[in-house]
Amino acid sequence: MSSQSDIAAAAALLREHPRILVACHESPDGDALGSLIGVGRSLQDAGWDVAFWAPGDAPLPADYLWLGLADVARPPPADASERVLLAVDCGSAERLGADGAATVAGAVASLNLDHHGDNTRFAGVNLVDAASPCATILVLSLLRELGLPISLEVAEALYVGVVTDTGRFMYANATAESHRVAAELIELGVDPAEIFRRIYEGKPAARVELMARILSSLELRLDGRLAVAYVTIADLDATNAGEADSEGVIDFLRSIEGVEVAALVRAPRSGEGKVHKCSLRSAQPEIDVARIAHVGGGGGHTLAAGFTVDGSAADAVMLIEREMTRA
Ligand SMILES: [Mn+2]
Structure with a gap:
């Protein structure tokens, strides 16, 4: 269970460091990519220098390309060791791929934002809450702690994590909190029918x-x-x-x-x-x-x-x- 002090520690680390590398697990799903883009774009909009990394070389899933993944690097960027690594939705350093452990170890500092019950707490600061229905809900808490505005682009990315990790609000983790966060994001302008269409319709x-x-x-x-x-x-x-x-x-x-x-x-x-x-x-x-x-x-x-x-x-x-x- 993440505490308010974990969120505060994560926010403090980001406030101290202007250069961030956001990364998600390999073979990323909607929650991983929603978290990656949600936290990364929000920090970027607020003036941080943000690089994006999705480990692996298989093409990123077409269902989520609309999130704007063109600047997501596949091998870690060359200046990774000059940045704070922020891993999202990633239970262990190994889930960051073959370069994972070395990239975590070589970063200026590391932050692990995740909701997997078996998370290995591999980073310097660990914002881990197994009770959270998805990682994007933790991202939202972190952005709020930092006092950052939630743009429509960011709200849509966060909503993707909620919809996909709860199986479109049908799994056991489709809790009252999942619905409350979804409602908040809808109030910020997210159109659920439009997101549904982008993710689930128009299948090849x-x-x-x-x-x-x-x-x-x-x-x-x-x-x-x-x-x-x-x-x-x-x-x-x-x-x-x-x-x-x-x-x-x-x-x-x-x-x-x-x-x-x-x-x-x-x-x-x-x-x-x-x-x-x-x-x-x-x-x-x-x-x-x-x-x-x-x-x-x-x-x-x-x-x-x-x-x-x-x-x-x-x-x-x-x-x-x-x-x-x-x-
Ligand atoms: Mn997840």
Whole structure:
């Protein structure tokens, strides 16, 4: 639980330092990019010298390009060591990619703003609140502490985090606070229908074709308690879709009657060796998929987590089955 003193310490650090590098986790989602842009643009508007960094080299998800991601660097910028690193929505330095730990260590100072329950508190100042529905709500608290105005552009970015991390206000974290913050952002000018259209409508046909192929690989295991589907390189090639286009399929899997855990296993691209990535979703609050992900060396939230295996898709499934059947 973050306290008022964590927020004050984070604000004090930023006030002391005019040069900031804002970074989010690799394979960023709406909350990561909303936090990145929300805090970064707000500081920039107020006179800070802000650089943006999204680790990794896979294209950033098309659903969020409208946030204005053109100046987001992919390898860390050359002057990273002259800046304070502000990591958002990022549970560990490793989630900042291969350059993560070194970039944190080499920065002028570091600030970790996050809501993952398994956050490793890897920075000098840690503003971490596992009870926060999304990272953008923590960003809003920080901007308020700094006394910065919330422009429409910033409000929209923060709203994206609330909408996407709460599953459009349908997950267990769609609390009264989520709705209150959403209402505040709407009062600042955010148009929910317009944001919905930008994020969820206008899907490329390739994505729906990819979804159809992935869903056709559905396996119900453990008497229907575990739903697994697979993304293969052949699927991506046949549909001309990117890996980010498979986001959202897992929600179909978790919606199946009787399913407790949904898993989406992605095959490695060329150059990634044998590493399979596995996303997990829990369909029941009492089932903690972060625990399963930890066994696989990954992490995340109770209801949404992930891990990678240096092995086959079957190895990933075996690990999940073993953990789900553990007494
Ligand atoms: Mn998040």
